[in-house]
Amino acid sequence: MxxxxxxxxxxxxxxxxxxxxxxxxxxxxxxxxxxxxxxxxxxxxxxxxxxxxxxxxxxxxxxxxxxxxxxxxxxxxxxxxxxxxxxxxxxxxxxxxxxxxxxxxxxxxxxxxxxxxxxxxxxxxxxxxxxxxxxxxxxxxxxxxxxxxxxxxxxxxxxxxxxxxxxxxxxxxxxxxxxxxxxxxxxxxxxxxxxxxxxxxxxxxxxxxxxxxxxxxxxxxxxxxxxxxxxxxxxxxxxxxxxxxxxxxxxxxxxxxxxxxxxxxxxxxxxxxxxxxxxxxxxxxxxxxxxxxxxxxxxxxxxxxxxxxxxxxxxxxxxxxxxxxxxxxxxxxxxxxxxxxxxxxxxxxxxxxxxxxxxxxxxxxxxxxxxxxxxxxxxxxxxxxxxxxxxxxxxxxxxxxxxxxxxxxxxxxxxxYGVVCPQLLAVFFLSSYTNGYGSAVGLVAGVSLRYLMGEPTLRLPPLLILPGCRIEDGVHVQYFPFRTTTMLAALAVILLVSRLASFLFLHGLLPERWDIFGVRRPAITLRDVAPKELPEDSALNSALPFTSLNDAKPDALE
Known part of the structure; x- marks a missing residue:
């Protein structure tokens, strides 16, 4: 050399x-x-x-x-x-x-x-x-x-x-x-x-x-x-x-x-x-x-x-x-x-x-x-x-x-894409429809589905075979958009489980002491709070992570 x-x-x-x-x-x-x-x-x-x-x-x-x-x-x-x-x-x-x-x-x-x-x-x-x-x-x-x-x-x-x-x-x-x-x-x-x-x-x-x-x-x-x-x-x-x-x-x-x-x-x-x-x-x-x-x-x-x-x-x-x-x-x-x-x-x-x-x-x-x-x-x-x-x-x-x-x-x-993207889309654009329960189960679902779909670059065979799957060089290759399927499925799980958890806790079907993510936390509406009286890091602002209520005009609260 x-x-x-x-x-x-x-x-x-x-x-x-x-x-x-x-x-x-x-x-x-x-x-x-x-x-x-x-x-x-x-x-x-x-x-x-x-x-x-x-x-x-x-x-x-x-x-x-x-x-x-x-x-x-x-x-x-x-x-x-x-x-x-x-x-x-x-x-x-x-x-x-x-x-x-x-x-x-x-x-x-x-x-x-x-x-x-x-x-x-x-x-x-x-x-x-x-x-x-x-x-x-x-x-x-x-x-x-x-x-x-x-x-x-x-x-x-x-x-x-x-x-x-x-x-x-x-x-x-x-x-x-x-x-x-x-x-x-x-x-x-x-x-x-x-x-x-x-x-x-x-x-x-x-x-x-x-x-x-x-x-x-x-x-x-x-x-x-x-x-x-x-x-x-x-x-x-x-x-x-x-x-x-x-x-x-x-x-x-x-x-x-x-x-x-x-x-x-x-x-x-x-x-x-x-x-x-x-x-x-x-x-x-x-x-x-x-x-x-x-x-x-x-x-x-x-x-x-x-x-x-x-x-x-x-x-x-x-x-x-x-x-x-x-x-x-x-x-x-x-x-x-x-x-x-x-x-x-x-x-x-x-x-x-x-x-x-x-x-x-x-x-x-x-x-x-x-x-x-x-x-x-x-x-x-x-x-x-x-x-x-x-x-x-x-x-x-x-x-x-x-x-x-x-x-x-x-x-x-x-x-x-498969694991973080559905979480990001949920917290940025669907925040009022999600909670910690949906996010946690969605994370598990995303990781599990991605593993089940297999990965040809790692020679990991798929356990869940989708339409169009072909064998190339002795490895199953998914030609159906399996990554996008995983992402959308994880997002759907986040929304559905969040909805279910909210229903169970808010209707008293599950005891409040199990509510580790605070679904039953007292609700605060926009009408309850004057815009200049709400601290920037308040719980309500935290629930709306992209627009602070401090920036709202008074007539927007009506």
Whole structure:
């Protein structure tokens, strides 16, 4: 093994630049903390709610366009049994940000939340929130594992260094600057990282397209040469699975704390919406280069390259197809630019995922539950930093267990869509029809149904087989939209059980001492309360988590 010294030097320089930016941003963070005594933890989590609009756009885009996005799109385009028609991520991520702008920005800004778990804590209390936190944590850890696996595979191909070494070094750098400055460090390093992604990826594309070992991708898009056409096939029987994947990326994404950190870091609702719309456009633009590189890989006679045969797909290296193309079809200086782009993509997402999960734990679990809101701001900041270290270590360990970034990428989104999404929709838009009993049973139902549906990427056979299920490579694959079925079923359970529990307790069919979620709590109507007399954190306001009664006009109470 011969280490690629120029490439290694370029990566070291990039890491030093990112780390330097993080240190500079941490000084800005400390200045803001001095100005806002008593809110130091919010500075770390949501940047003092005054992030520059351009920085907000850059950090939102860079967070969504991570290593999983870039390598995953190239992998799916290259796979003979997938192809371009199955590259759903750019569309799904763009729709995700548009949905967030239309329906979620205003409610969270109105109540000045800090985390996505705040409305759950207001509505259901501490016990249930601590349970609902678990799927969000797992999704973030899977996300960290996904993007670290992407970088490890890339560096092992281009730099000829062990993938586990690349994973450990990259995780250490991201953890270090996230610890230093919280959201400020994350946001300002994202500006540099997004610029490098745009420049590096688009710079590599022409060289890959002009490689003498590759056929014209416009020909191989619809004609079989070295493998089936890379445009792929989408038959009528596949539409359910395609829509299921699209809805998972669209609605699963609105459940991530990383999204709300950026929404809440802006000063106004309008700025947050502009951020989301601009990020949606950038998802489409940055989705093109990896698709083109995947198309080149599908159009390449690998026997004409130093890679030789068997092909990357036959060697089970489809997950690293983008760095393989850069290494074997492009000049050395181009592959170095590509590794910089991928490293930037990875770093821009791992720091966000680490800060996201750490913020949820520090605020909603440690501060509100373990310490019963008695923890000092410095204590909370300390917990954030310890959590960054712990969750970073968990994600780093998982990143070394698979060669495909596609696996963890989908597991993360799947967890959010099937388990967290119905809970989020219920608490945001159906709050008056739900209670803790419905939420708890809905959570169990969502997890149980998802397990019964099986998971082909983990070779977990389905115990509940839906129409259209097929056997592929010895594994049952559900082509019915089973993820969406799980999500809708969990939402229905939340509403039905909430209704049933309310009926049983309010009609005295169950004793009041069993009412742990307070369904029989004395009802307060709008007519009973003058708008200026109700405290902001009152029980009634908590039951309506997106619109404070303090904001109501007197005539609205009539």
């Amino acid at each position: 011969t280490v690629n010294i120029p490439g290694l030097v370029s990566v070291v320089v990039f890491y030093l630049v990112v780390l330097g930016t993080g240190i500079w941003a941490s000084k800005k963070s400390k200045k803001e903390e001095k100005k806002c005594t008593g809110k130091e933890s919010e500075i770390a989590m949501v940047g003092g709610r005054n992030l520059n609009i351009w920085v907000s756009i850059f950090t939102t885009t860079a967070t969504w366009i991570g290593g999983g996005f870039i390598l995953g799109n190239a992998e799916v385009t290259y796979l003979p049994n997938k192809g371009l028609l199955w590259v759903i991520a750019p569309i799904g991520f763009a729709l995700n940000l548009i949905v967030a702008a239309l329906f979620f920005v205003r409610p969270v800004h109105k109540r000045k939340y800090v985390t996505v778990m705040d409305p759950f804590q207001e509505k259901y209390g501490d016990t249930l929130t601590s349970v609902l936190f678990i799927p969000s944590l797992l999704a973030d850890v899977f996300w960290v594992a996904c993007i670290l696996a992407a970088l490890g595979g890339t560096m092992s191909v281009i730099l000829d260094i062990p993938s586990h070494l690349a994973v450990i070094i990259s995780a250490a750098v991201a953890i270090m600057y996230t610890l230093l400055g919280g959201l400020y460090s994350v946001a300002y390093t994202d500006v540099i990282q997004l610029f490098l992604m745009l420049l590096g990826l688009w710079f590599c594309v022409p060289f890959a397209l002009l490689s003498p070992a590759s056929a014209d991708i416009t020909f191989t898009a619809v004609n079989e040469l070295y493998q089936p056409p890379w445009i792929g096939r989408l038959e009528l029987r596949d539409v359910g699975k395609w829509l299921d994947d699209l809805l998972m990326l669209t609605m699963g994404g609105v459940c991530y704390q990383a999204l709300y950190q950026r929404i809440l870091a802006t000063a106004t609702v309008r700025q947050a919406q502009i951020t989301c719309y601009a990020g949606a456009a950038m998802c489409i633009i940055l989705g093109v280069p990896p698709i083109l590189i995947g198309a080149v890989a599908a159009s390449t006679d690998w026997n004409q390259t130093s890679y030789g045969l068997p092909t990357p797909y036959e060697q089970d290296k489809a997950g690293s197809i983008l760095p393989i193309v850069l290494q074997y079809l492009c000049p050395p200086f181009v592959s170095i630019a590509g590794i910089g782009a991928i490293a930037a993509a990875v770093m821009s997402s791992i720091d966000s995922a680490l800060l996201s999960s750490s913020s949820l734990f520090a605020r909603n679990i440690y501060k509100n539950i373990i310490r019963r809101k008695k923890a000092s701001e410095r204590e909370i900041l300390c917990v954030v930093k310890v959590s960054v270290l712990l969750f970073g270590a968990l994600g780093t360990g998982l990143a070394m267990t698979t060669s495909s970034v596609f696996v963890f990428w989908y597991l993360s989104g799947d967890m959010m």
